[in-house]
Amino acid sequence: MAKLIDGKAIAATIREEIKVEVRKIEASVGKVPGLATVLVGSRTDSTTYVRMKRKACEEVGIESFHTELPESVSEEELLSCVERLNADPAVHGILVQLPLPKHINEERILSAISVEKDVDGFHPVNIGKLAMKSRTPRFVPCTPRGCIELLVRSNVSIEGKCAVVLGRSNIVGLPVSLLLLHRNATVIVCHSKTQDLPSVCRQGDILIAAVGRANMVKRDWIKPGAVVIDVGINSIPDASKKNGYRLVGDVDFDDCKDVCGMITPVPGGTGPMTIAMLLRNCCDSAKEAFGLS
Numbered sequence: 001m002a003k004l005i006d007g008k009a010i011a012a013t014i015r016e017e018i019k020v021e022v023r024k025i026e027a028s029v030g031k032v033p034g035l036a037t038v039l040v041g042s043r044t045d046s047t048t049y050v051r052m053k054r055k056a057c058e059e060v061g062i063e064s065f066h067t068e069l070p071e072s073v074s075e076e077e078l079l080s081c082v083e084r085l086n087a088d089p090a091v092h093g094i095l096v097q098l099p100l101p102k103h104i105n106e107e108r109i110l111s112a113i114s115v116e117k118d119v120d121g122f123h124p125v126n127i128g129k130l131a132m133k134s135r136t137p138r139f140v141p142c143t144p145r146g147c148i149e150l151l152v153r154s155n156v157s158i159e160g161k162c163a164v165v166l167g168r169s170n171i172v173g174l175p176v177s178l179l180l181l182h183r184n185a186t187v188i189v190c191h192s193k194t195q196d197l198p199s200v201c202r203q204g205d206i207l208i209a210a211v212g213r214a215n216m217v218k219r220d221w222i223k224p225g226a227v228v229i230d231v232g233i234n235s236i237p238d239a240s241k242k243n244g245y246r247l248v249g250d251v252d253f254d255d256c257k258d259v260c261g262m263i264t265p266v267p268g269g270t271g272p273m274t275i276a277m278l279l280r281n282c283c284d285s286a287k288e289a290f291g292l293s
């Protein structure tokens with residue numbers, strides 16, 4: 001059986017570190033970091049994630065400011081909400097929960113968030129800087145940053161390794177491949193149009209699965225001993241569960257657990273790290289605003 005990379009435990013450690021930092025910030029300037037969360041509509045998953053983010057803020061002492069807008073909100077109304085939060089000095093980070101309803105231009109909204117408060121790291125300027133070797137983005141997207149943190153805190157060396165990233169989304173696949181490249185991995189990005197996905201994935205000393213398809217990766221896709229980071233969070237029907245479903249990753253855990261060297265579980269892998277990294281980004285943003293960094 002592979003060694004389990006316990007994202008829940010690592011995220012808890014990071015949250016404790018942030019809690020200490022927030023106390024120090026308060027002792028030094030008499031203010032705490034503030035995170036604004038914006039939820040549009042009432043998707044069950046988005047509502048759950050925003051609730052988890054606000055609870056995590058409360059636990060570490062970050063103040064959260066919550067705005068809920070109806071599914072029918074216009075792009076202009078959402079933009080003016082973002083403008084209001086940009087101008088609010090108590091807000092150091094702005095998080096607009098994704099996905100947004102179809103009638104709203106996501107890119108326009110994300111571009112309107114102040115680069116200095118873009119704790120999700122989705123602003124084109126932050127993404128653009130991430131793509132440039134010589135530039136440092138103000139913020140790195142939370143899930144990709146969490147993947148790297150999991151590797152580092154599990155003593156996995158990245159330099160010189162072949163890292164295969166399955167998936168090319170703006171939120172995970174693309175940024176995580178850039179982060180791996182900056183750490184001197186040889187990076188292969190593969191996707192739905194890649195020919196012979198199993199043999200491409202099998203090249204990876206590190207495999208990051210971020211494709212959003214339940215249990216897609218099987219044991220013959222994995223190089224023996226590889227480190228597998230499963231970013232997928234997919235719900236599948238399960239009659240034995242009270243709510244009728246359970247969460248699984250993009251990797252078929254039971255099929256793969258004996259072939260890889262290390263693996264993240266779902267739930268309890270990259271999900272908790274996404275929230276820990278959001279707190280990290282928000283705390284860093286406040287420190288910069290207070291002149292403490």
Ligand SMILES: Nc1nc2c(c(=O)[nH]1)N[C@@H](CN(C=O)c1ccc(C(=O)N[C@@H](CCC(=O)O)C(=O)O)cc1)CN2
Nearest residue numbers: 049096097098099120142143233267268269271272274
């Ligand atoms: N503005 C953003 N929107 C979205 C992001 C994001 O980073 N910023 N990422 C995802 C969803 N997401 C955060 O928003 C997220 C997903 C999952 C988890 C998590 O902790 N999952 C748990 C299981 C939770 C459950 O039981 O339902 C786990 O994996 O253990 C946290 C955050 C899309 N949108």
